[in-house]
Structures are given as C-alpha cells and as structure tokens.
Amino acid sequence: MASLKELKERIESVISTRQVTSAMKMVSAAKLQKAQQLILKARPYSDELDLFLRSLASRNRRQLHPLLHEIDDKAAKNVGLIVVTADKGLCGAFNMNIIKKAEEYLHEHKDKKIDLICVGKKGFDYFRRLNMKIEASYVELFNKLEFEYSRDIMQLVTEKFVSRKYDEVLIVYNEFKSAIQQNIVLKQLLPIKELKEDKEDRYAAYLFEPSPEELLDELIRKDLDIQIWRVLLESSSAEQGARMAAMDAATDNADEMIKDLTLEYHHLRQSKITTEIIEVCSGAEGLQ
Amino acid sequence: MADSSRLIHLKIVTPKGIFLEDDVSELVAPGKDGDFGVQIGHTPFISSVRPGILKIYKNDKPELFSLMNGFVMVDIDKVRIFTEIIENPDDIDVNRAKRAKERAEKRLQEKKENTDLRRAEAALKRAVTRIQINEDGFH
Numbered sequence: 001m002a003s004l005k006e007l008k009e010r011i012e013s014v015i016s017t018r019q020v021t022s023a024m025k026m027v028s029a030a031k032l033q034k035a036q037q038l039i040l041k042a043r044p045y046s047d048e049l050d051l052f053l054r055s056l057a058s059r060n061r062r063q064l065h066p067l068l069h070e071i072d073d074k075a076a077k078n079v080g081l082i083v084v085t086a087d088k089g090l091c092g093a094f095n096m097n098i099i100k101k102a103e104e105y106l107h108e109h110k111d112k113k114i115d116l117i118c119v120g121k122k123g124f125d126y127f128r129r130l131n132m133k134i135e136a137s138y139v140e141l142f143n144k145l146e147f148e149y150s151r152d153i154m155q156l157v158t159e160k161f162v163s164r165k166y167d168e169v170l171i172v173y174n175e176f177k178s179a180i181q182q183n184i185v186l187k188q189l190l191p192i193k194e195l196k197e198d199k200e201d202r203y204a205a206y207l208f209e210p211s212p213e214e215l216l217d218e219l220i221r222k223d224l225d226i227q228i229w230r231v232l233l234e235s236s237s238a239e240q241g242a243r244m245a246a247m248d249a250a251t252d253n254a255d256e257m258i259k260d261l262t263l264e265y266h267h268l269r270q271s272k273i274t275t276e277i278i279e280v281c282s283g284a285e286g287l288q
Numbered sequence: 289m290a291d292s293s294r295l296i297h298l299k300i301v302t303p304k305g306i307f308l309e310d311d312v313s314e315l316v317a318p319g320k321d322g323d324f325g326v327q328i329g330h331t332p333f334i335s336s337v338r339p340g341i342l343k344i345y346k347n348d349k350p351e352l353f354s355l356m357n358g359f360v361m362v363d364i365d366k367v368r369i370f371t372e373i374i375e376n377p378d379d380i381d382v383n384r385a386k387r388a389k390e391r392a393e394k395r396l397q398e399k400k401e402n403t404d405l406r407r408a409e410a411a412l413k414r415a416v417t418r419i420q421i422n423e424d425g426f427h
Binding site for chain 1: 301302304306319321331372414
C-alpha cells in the first residue's frame with residue numbers, strides 16, 4: 001500500500017495534469033472558432049469561382065481540358081493519395097482514423113501504384129516509420145495555415161496529373177461535422193468530377209481576356225486550390241473539435257481520479273491515527 | 289473630391305475574406321495581356337491578371353497594391369477582383385523577401401529532395417515579385 005506521502009504527491013501531480021488538460025480544452029475551443037471563421041470567410045470567394053467555372057466549363061467541351069478528362073476508374077493505375085492528418089496528437093483517434101483509412105485503401109488496391117503525399121506531421125511520421133516511400137510531405141503547417149500551402153499541393157498534383165504520372169488524385173481527411181463529431185472522407189480531386197451546368201449562365205454578357213479556354217485552365221487550378229484550402233480548414237476545425245473532446249474527457253477523468261485518491265488518502269490517514277491512538281492507549285495501560 | 293455619381297463599386301475578394309470594399313473613381317489592373325483601366329460604365333468583361341501592381345484612384349493619389357494572380361470581373365457599375373494573394377506594398381518586408389529569395393535559390397541549387405524543390409520554386413517566384421514591386425519605384 002502506498003504511503004501517505006506518496007499518495008499526496010500523486011494527488012498533486014493529477015491536479016497539475018488536470019490544469020493542463022482543462023487549459024488545452026479552452027485553447028482548442030478558441031482555435032476551433034478561428035478555423036470556422038476562416039471557413040465562412042472563404043465562402044464568397046469559392047462560391048463565385050464555382051459559378052464562373054461551371055459557366056465556362058459548360059460552354060467549352062469538357063474533353064478539351066486535361067484536368068476534366070476522366071478515365072475509366074478501373075484503368076487508373078497510378079494514384080496520388082493525399083493523406084491529411086494533424087501535426088500534433090492528443091486529439092483522440094483523429095490521426096489514427098485517417099491513417100487506418102489510408103492503409104485500408106493501400107491494402108485494397110495493391111494492383112495500383114500509389115504515391116503518398118502526407119499533409120500533417122503525424123501521418124508523415126507514421127508512414128516514414130514504416131519505411132514507406134513518401135512522394136511529398138507538408139508538415140508543421142496547421143499552427144498557421146497559409147493559402148500558399150494549398151497552392152503548393154495543387155501545383156504538385158496537377159503537374160503529375162497533366163504529365164500523366166497520375167491517373168487519379170485522391171484526398172483523405174477528417175470532415176468537421178460538429179465539435180464532437182468528425183467524418184472520415186475519401187474523395188477524388190482529379191480528374192474533376194462532372195460539373196453541374198450553370199443554367200442561368202450569368203457570364204453570357206461578358207467579354208473574356210484572354211480566351212475562355214485559357215481562362216478555364218486558370219480557373220480550374222484556382223478551383224482546386226480553394227478545394228484543398230477548404231479541406232485543410234475542415235481538417236483543422238475537426239482536429240480542434242477532437243482535441244476539445246479528448247481534453248474534456250481527460251479533465252473529467254482527472255476529476256474522478258482526484259476524488260478517489262483523496263478518499264484513499266483520508267482513509268489511510270484515519271487508520272494511521274487510529275493505530276497511533278491504540279498504541280498510546282495500550283502503552284498507558286501497560287504503565288498502570 | 290470625385291463626383292459620387294462617377295464612382296464605381298470595388299470589391300476585392302480573397303480566400304481569407306473580403307480584403308477591401310469601397311467606391312473608387314478609377315482603377316488600373318495588371319491584365320494578362322497588358323494593363324487596363326476601369327471606370328464606371330465600362331463594358332462587362334472578365335480578365336485574368338498577372339503578378340503586378342493594382343492602382344486604385346479615389347482622390348488624386350492612387351493607392352497601390354501588389355496582386356499575385358486572380359481575376360477581375362467588370363460590370364457596368366461594379367468591379368470585383370478575385371485573388372489569392374494581395375498585399376499592400378508597405379506591408380512587404382523587402383529584406384525578408386530578399387532573404388526568402390536567397391534561401392529558395394540555395395535550396396534549388398542543393399537539389400536534395402523533390403519536395404523541397406517544388407516549394408523552393410514557388411517561394412522564389414513570390415519573393416521575386418515582392419522585391420520587384422518595391423524596387424520598381426512606384427512610390
């Protein structure tokens with residue numbers, strides 16, 4: 001059985017851990033809010049771009065653009081898989097869920113040549129430990145998300161796609177559902193899936209400079225940019241949500257532990273006092 | 289002061305939100321096929337832009353911004369600019385851009401892994417644009 005001193009030390013250490021977890025919970029809550037604001041702020045930009053893209057794409061024949069060109073799913077031999085995890089842990093199963101999903105995909109598609117592109121330090125570390133070849137990695141970016149990251153990723157995958165090194169580019173990430181719920185999403189980035197046609201065609205009256213074809217090319221890349229940007233924001237929000245939940249549970253556990261340990265401490269102290277009194281009494285009796 | 293009926297509504301939208309919204313008398317943007325000016329009543333057109341300077345005239349003195357890329361959508365009474373990166377040249381730290389340029393050049397020479405190369409190239413392009421904008425003496 002632990003001594004009184006040991007118990008006291010343990011209680012103190014749990015109390016200080018509890019302070020850390022409850023502080024982390026609050027920090028995550030603040031970061032979550034920030035990440036969500038960024039999602040809202042991206043909307044006017046991405047909505048307009050989306051409309052414009054659909055309008056231009058419906059007036060061009062889609063076969064014309066290589067990034068819209070779809071090949072038979074089964075014929076896709078070379079795949080670029082973007083794995084989006086967090087840079088940090090302490091967020092429950094957040095990172096492991098993504099890694100598992102990626103491994104599942106690798107396992108199910110052994111006939112394909114799959115290049116890993118790791119976004120986030122946790123996924124990168126994991127696959128590197130397994131000695132797997134990592135085509136590209138972007139780490140330590142979630143602390144200060146910059147749009148330039150998504151552009152770099154976009155440039156990497158579009159180049160490989162246009163030069164036919166990849167037949168398909170997929171991205172796996174955590175989607176933000178609510179503060180306590182994340183969805184694992186595996187979605188196709190390239191080739192771009194069928195675009196919904198813009199029936200109104202709000203851009204019919206405009207002149208274009210340069211030609212619509214050239215604009216389309218640029219627009220498609222920008223659209224991918226913003227798609228990747230949104231994925232990064234989603235993942236970042238989901239990460240903060242997951243960390244909040246994990247830290248909340250940890251704080252609760254610490255509370256429980258402090259309660260139990262304190263009770264144990266009192267028991268031990270009481271029985272020690274009782275023993276001492278008995279000793280004193282029996283000593284006094286012996287003297288009589 | 290400019291006549292308020294001759295003003296055109298300008299809105300600059302970035303992935304990080306609305307960068308600027310104002311009524312201006314004229315603006316000059318670095319179009320892909322050359323600079324162009326826009327005032328109220330312009331024919332609706334859409335142009336993509338190259339990295340360069342965006343000039344906004346409100347009073348006599350133009351306000352300058354560095355645009356990296358994007359689109360300008362012109363309507364009769366409003367202009368919308370969609371860009372990923374727009375900066376006030378005063379906010380650009382030229383020394384930092386120069387250091388970034390050197391770093392990127394060094395990384396490009398060393399050629400360690402293809403990952404670093406790609407990012408170095410992109411960083412180099414950005415740094416060069418930022419330096420140019422400040423050194424070309426637009427002030």
